[in-house]
Amino acid sequence: MTTHYLKIAFRNLIKYKTQSVISMLGLAVGFACFALSAYWIHYEMTYDAFHQDAGRMYAVRVNNSFEKGKLTHRIPHPLGQYLKNHYPEIEEYSVFNIRLCKLKDNDKWLEVNMASSDSTFMQMMNIKVLDGNTNFMLRESQEVAITQEMATQLFGKESPLGKEIELDRKKKKICAVVSGWSKHSSFHYAFIGDTNYGRGWDFHLFNAIVKLKKGAEVKALTHKMNQNFPDEMKKNAYGETGITTFFLTPLTSLHYDKDFPHQNDVIIKFNHIVYFSVVGILIIICAFVNFLALFVNRIRSRQKEMALRKVNGASNCSIIALLLTEYAMILASSILTGMLLVEILLPAFINYAGIVLSRSTIYGESLAYIAGISILASIVATVPIYLFQKRTLQSSLETGKGRQTGNMFRKGSMIVQLTV
Template identity: 45%
Template sequence: MIVHYLKIAWRNLLKYRMQSVVSILGLAVGLACFALSAFWIHYEMTYDTFHRDADRLYLVGVNDDSFGGSSASFTPYALGRYLKEHYSEIEDYCLFEAETFFVLKDNRMLELPMLLPDTTALRMLDIRALEGDESFLRAGTTDNRIAITEKAAKQLFGTTDVIGQTVTNANWNKEYTIGAVVSDWGVHTNFPYAFLGNGSGRTGWDDYTYRTLVKVKPGTDVSRLLEKMNAHFPEELTKSRYQENTGLTRFYLEPLTGLRATEGFILKNNQTVQFRYITWFAAVGGLIIVCAFINYLTIYIDRFRTRRREMVLRQVCGAGLRSLVTLLCTDFLLTVLAALVVGMVLVELLMPIFLRYSLIQDADFSNYRSILFYILSVSVVMMAIVVLWVWLFQKRSLHGNMHTGNALSGIAWRKGSVILQLTVCMAFIFCTVAMQLQLHHLRNVDTGMDYRGRAAVSIWMNVDMNVWAEKIKALPMVTEVIRPAYWPLLGEGAYSSYLIDGYTGMEGRLEQPLTFDEVLAGEEFFRFYDMQLLSGEWVSAKSEYCQVNIMESTARRMGWNPEEAVGKQLFFVNREQEPMTVIGVVKDCAYKSPTAELPNTVFVNTDQMKWMHARCFVLFKYRPGTWDECRRRIEEMQRAELPDRKLFLYSEEERYNDYLKSEDALSSLLGFSSLVCIFISIFGIYSLVTLACERRRKEIAIRKVNGATVRHILTLFFREYALLLVVSSLVAFPAAWWVMRRWIEHYNRQVEIGFLPFLLIFVGVALCVAACIGHRIWKTANENPAEVIKSE
C-alpha cells in the first residue's frame, strides 16, 4: 500500500510542478537558514565550555573606561585573594596575564599568544603536561623556562620532541628554554595560547595586568553576590600609588562562556562580528523560515481543497481516517524529503561564504541535530494539520464535501499568506537599503579628518625610525612623509588617558571623574590629517605640555562653545599636577568606531614627550590605488634588513573599514536574505495565482461570455493584489523604519532616510508582482470560454 501512496504523491508533485518546486525550494532555504543560524549561535555561545565547571566560572571586571572601556576586564593580582577571603560564595579563583610572543620563523615574524598563569590557574583550568615537567610553572618563580603547545611545537620545530630547545622572544630579545609540552585549548576560546610562562611577579593592587576568574559554589545567586561585592567595593581599587582617584566604583561578573555576547569584552575594533549582529542574522533567518513555511502551508492547504473530489471518491470507496491521513502524509513527507536533500546541498554551497562572513575558524560543522529538529518541526505541524483536516472532512456529508469548501476562510487564508510574505519581503529590502545608506554615509560623510591615502609604519624595538622615514620617502608610491613623532590617529589613536574631575566654571569636584584620551600632536600632524581649527591656535612645537587642544564635543560637554573654551583649564584628579590649559578647539574627528561615542580628547605637544619617540610611527601619504604595492615594498625591506623586529604597518582607510566589518557582514547577509525573500514571495504568489486561476476558470469564462474583456479580467486580479501590496507596505514600512531607526541610533553619525526609498521599494515590488502574475492571468483569460465551461 505504501508503494501505491508513493506513486500518487509523485504524480501529484509532477501535476503541480510549479507549486511543488516553490514548496521544495522554500522549505530548503528555510532549512539552510535554520541550520546556519543555529550553528553560528551555538558556536559563539560555546566558547570555553570545555573547562571543568565552566558554568560556574566568571570573569571579574571593573568599570575602567580608559580608551573607551576596552580594558574593563584587567584587574590587579591582589584582587583574587581578596575576593576569596571576603565572600564565602566564591569557591576558588585564578589569575593569568596574556601577551604576544614574537618569534622569527623563516625570515618572518610570527605573533603567537602567550599566557602567564599563576599557580591557581594551573589548578583550576584544564592544562595538562604531555611531555616534560611543568612544575616550574607551579613554583610561582620567574625563570627562563616556558611550556609550548603541540600545535606551536610542530609549527616552529616540525616535531613535538622539543624539550630543551630554545626559542627567542624577538620583541624583547629574550631567550627561553622549553621545559614542557602542554595541552592546547584550540581557537574556540577567548584566551588562546601557544606558550605558557611565569607571571611578572607583580602581586600588589596597583598593576592592572591580570585577568581574574572566580568559581562560584553550586547554587550561588550570582546577582546577589555581585550586589554584595559592589556594596563593599575595596578601597584599594579606588586609589593607587599612581592616582589619588582611579574612578573605579563597581565590579562586573561576566560568565566565562558568555563573553562573546559582552561588548565590553570584545573590542569595538576587533575583527569579530559583534554578537548582537549574530542574533539579528538569526532573527532574519527565522523570518525567512516563517515566510517559507507559511508559503508552503498555503500552497499545501490550497491543494487540499483542489483534491476534495478525490477525497470524496476515496471516502465513498471505503477509505477511513487512517487511510486518508497516510495518503496525505506520504504526499507532504515526499516534499519534505526533497527539501531536505536540496537544503543540504544549499548548506554545502553556502558554507564557504558563510564561514568567510562569520569569521569562524577551525570549526567542525555538524548540522544534523539542527536539521533534524527543523524537519521534525515541519512534519509535526503538517501532521497535525492533516489529521485535523481529514477529521473535519469526515464530519461533513458527502454532498458538503463535494460542493463546499468554506471559500471565505480559504480566501482569507490565502490573502493573509500573501500579505505576510510581501510584508517580510519589503521589510527586508528596506532594512538592506537603509543599512547600505548608513554605511555609505559613514564612509563618505565629513569625519573631521581625511584618512584616505594615509598610512603609518613603525618597527619595534630600538630602531631609528628617522632612517626609515627616508627609506619610505624614497618609494615612488609615497607623496608625503612626516617625522616619526606621532601615532596614527586611526591605527593607534590615544597613547594614554587622564582622569579629570574639574574644569573652569564648576564648583567643587566631579563625583565621577571624566576620562580624557591623550593624543600626541603638532601642526604637521593636524595638516597631515586635514583637521580643522575652530578657535584659538594649534598645539605646536612652542607649546608647553600643559597647553592643549580639545575637540569640539569635549568643549560642549564642559558647557563651552569653541570660542569660550580657549583659555579654560582642566584639572587632574591629582591636583598636584599642573592643570591643562585649552589653547585651541579642533573640529570633531571620528578616530574611534562609528558605534562609539566620541571620547573626551586632548591633543598635546609631542615634542614634550621625547621618551615616546622610540615607539612612534612614520606617517605618510601614498598615491591612490598603490597601497598594496606600497605595503609589499615596505614588508620586503623590513624582512631583508630587520627580520627580527616587529613591523607595524597600517593603512588608515583599512583600519576605518575594520570598524565596519560587522556592518558589512550583516549588510551582505541581509542583501542575500532580501533576494531569498523576493524569490519565495514572488514564486509563492505565482503558485497561489496559478491555483486561483484553476479554481476560477469557470468564473472567468462566464465573465467573458457576459462581455468582460481580457483587460477587465487582468484589472480584476491586479486590483486584488495591489490592495494586498498596499496593506503589506502599511505594515512593513513603519515596522522596518522603527527597527532601522533603533539600529542607526547606535552610530555617532547618522543618515537621514527620506521618502524616496519607500517609494522605490514599493514600485519595484509592485512591478515584480505584476510581472509574476500577469503572464498566468493572461493565459487563463485568453482561454476559450466554451471549452472551459464544457470541461467543467
C-alpha cells in the same frame, strides 16, 4: 499501501511541478539559513563550556573609568588573593594575563597567544605539564611552556624540549609541554611564560576568574563585594582611579559580551547573529505558509478525486495519509536541498564565522535543527490538511460550500506572507 501512496504523491508533485519547486526551494533556503545561524549561536554561547565546573566560574570585571557605561576585565594581580581571603563564597580563583606575541617561524612571523600566569591558573584551569619541568613559572625566567598542539605545528613529531624560539624578538627556551585549550575559548593560548609582570595594585594587567562554591548566590556576593570595595582599587600611586564597582560575568557568557575585547578583527556582534537566525525562521514561516496555501488549494481543486476515492471505500485516515505523504515528499526534498546548500556554503561560513570545529559536528547539529523544524512543521500542517480534506469532500456534493472558508484561508496566508 505505502508504495501506492508514494507513487500517487510523486505523480501529483510532477503534475504541479512549478508549485512543488517553489515550495521546495523556499523551505530549503530557510532551512540552510536557520541551521547555520542556529549553530553559530550555539557555538558562541558555549565558549569555555569545556572547563570543569564552568557553570560556577565567573570573570571579575570592573567599571571602565575611561569609557562611561562600559566594563573592563583588566584588574591588578593582588585582587585574586584579596577576594579569596575576604569572601568565603569563593572556592578558587585564577589570575593570568593573555597577550598577543609575534613568533618567528623560519622566515615568517606568526601571531600567537602567551599566557602569563601563576600556580592558581594552572590549578584551577586544570592545565597539566605533560613533559618537562615548571621553570617557566619562575620569576625572571627566560623559559616557556608550549602546548602540545603548537609543538606539533612547529616541530612535528620531534620533542620541543630544549629547543630555542624567538618570541617578540627575544630568545626563549622551551622547558615544558603543557595541555592546551581549543580555540573555543575567550582565553586560548599557545605558550605559558613571561611571569615578570607588574604584580602590584597599580598595574591593571590581569584577568581574574573565580569559582564559586555550590549554592552561592551571585547577586548577593556581588552586592557584598561592592559594599566593601577595596581602597587599593579606588586609588593608586597615580591618584584616583575612578573604579568603584565589581561585576561578575559568567565565564561562558564572556565571549559575546559587548564590552569584552576580541583579539581578532571581529566585526560581527552576537545580536547580529541572532537577527540572522530570526531571518532564517521568518523565511521558513513565509515559505511554509506559501507551501501550505498552495497545497490546500490543490486539495480543493482535487475534490472530485477525493470524493471518488471515498466512494470506492477510502477512509478519511487513508486520504489524510495520502496527502501527508505528498507533504512529506516536499519536506524531504527541501531537507536534502537545504543540506546541499549547507555543503556549498560551509567553507565560506566557517572562514567568516571563525568556527574551529569538525565538519561532521556542524553537519550533525545542522541536521538536528532542520529535523526539529520539520517535525514542528508537520504537526502544524496536519490540522489544516485534515479540515480541508473533510470540507472538500462535502463541497463536492454541495457546490459552493466551503468556498468562503477557502478564500479566507488564502487571503489569511497572503497577509501572513506579506507581513513577514
